[in-house]
Amino acid sequence: MGQRAVVIVIVLALAVGSSFFFYSKQAGAPQPATGSQQNSAASFGLDKQAENPEPLKIDFNAIPDIIAEIDGVPIGKAGYVLALKGFQRSARKFGAKVDKEAFQKVKKDIIASIISRETFLHEASKENIKADEAVVAEKLAQVKAGFPDQKIFQNALKEQGLTEDFLKKEIVKAVIIQSLVEKNILSAINITDEALRNYYDLNQLEFEKEEMIQAAHILARADAKSSPEEKKKARERIGEIKRKLNEGADFGKLASTESDDKAAAANKGDLGTFSKGQMVEEFSKAAFSLEPGEISDIVETQFGYHLIKVTKKVPAKVVPFEEAKDSIKAKLTQKITGEKIREYIKRLKKEFNVKVMV
Structure with a gap:
């Protein structure tokens, strides 16, 4: 997956609730296993179905109206509530027992994700970065293409308490963040052929094909x-x-x-x-x-x-360097991008004096 796609997927998942984007068609027959597979409930911090699962109870009224402040700008609780409701729906759908410790981590991760997103958007606004409408339309079409038909797409939106207009607005935000990251991070990443060769020479086992x-x-x-x-x-x-x-x-x-x-x-x-x-x-x-x-x-x-x-x-063979070169570059780019994004968001949070209130 290219870095532009990685940015979009991450932001969309954070913005409108991961369960919407984990939808997939059921296969017509079982597929051969190629490794350990995690059930999607586990990835949400949910245990497998219990005999008498207790419904996940969240006191939304106890959540303060303002959950954070970025550069003096208050961040309302709407996005946080939306994400929690999505998690709650997933728990009910799987009929799962929710581990309290795992749920606390989920809440912490949601808050961190929202603050990171809003911090990026605040910086993008200062730099006057706008969304390209053509890119927005393309990304919306890609999301729709992940569903068998329009009716199932609309039902998935309804199930998550969303609308297509809301989804489009979230994609606009995602495209803005993508542009910000490309401008300030991706454009500065330059991986030399020497670095690619060094990685190849030091990780030979990775390129042995049985x-x-x-x-x-x-x-x-x-x-x-x-x-x-x-x-x-x-x-x-x-x-x-x-x-x-x-x-x-x-x-x-x-x-x-x-x-x-x-x-x-x-x-x-x-x-x-x-x-x-x-x-x-x-x-x-x-x-x-x-x-x-x-x-x-x-x-x-x-x-x-x-x-x-x-x-x-x-x-069996060892994949030659020239054949492995592109995949090495993609891997190193992804690794460096992740590191740079973490450094960038840390710097922005400090610069904007970010305050968390939940």
Whole structure:
């Protein structure tokens, strides 16, 4: 993700409530895990569903009308209340028990985010930085494109107690901050080829790519919930498919019509390219023992019975410097940008004599 996009995403999330931007379409089928995955409730400081979760209670009347002061300008509580209500809705939606300590941290983070944003906007106003309407329109279109259709987009806004006009105003603020950061921070960042080479030489393990393969499979599902009789039938069915393949049947066609993995079946059984650690051990061991064009014997995993066909092998290699150069630059730019932004906001807060009142 480019630095301009990073700035916009961060500001939007802070401005109108993170849960609105975490919306995503549900997949038609389970996807293979490629690492530990966090549930979105956990990322909000919420525990998993409790048997009798207590509703999150927030005394909004106890929040002072003015939550901060920046350069003598009072900051009202509206944005803070909006963010807290968004968090409250998320807690209710997940039916989750809220950890008090985690909630205190959430409140502290919200306040810090609001103050940072308002401090940036105050400085931008002093520098007479305006939002480019074309950029605002583009960013609004990008947000809308993250939803399957307009109706779902409007429902998501309504669920968060927002309007499209409010969202557009928040995007205007985000674009102003983006322009401020580009002018005063990004424009001054210059990473030399020597720095890129030094990073590459000192972090060689990062550029070692393990062996990968591209493979397709046919699945006769028989998982832990299946009865012995169901497992027997699945084993017999995959055996019959294997017999057809031995007689010359087309693997892709059979995968499309016979496999219980419907997501892969839609693409003739293709699973794409993967490394050993991305698949369960039994599947991976069998797949990596094959040469391109070969079809495995029946392989049993926790999901059922598989037939695997390897279509391509990608040998292990060390990514050369010229190929890795752009990704190194993006990584270092992001790191330096984060450091510079923290230094910049610290300086501005001191300059504007920021006072927090909650």
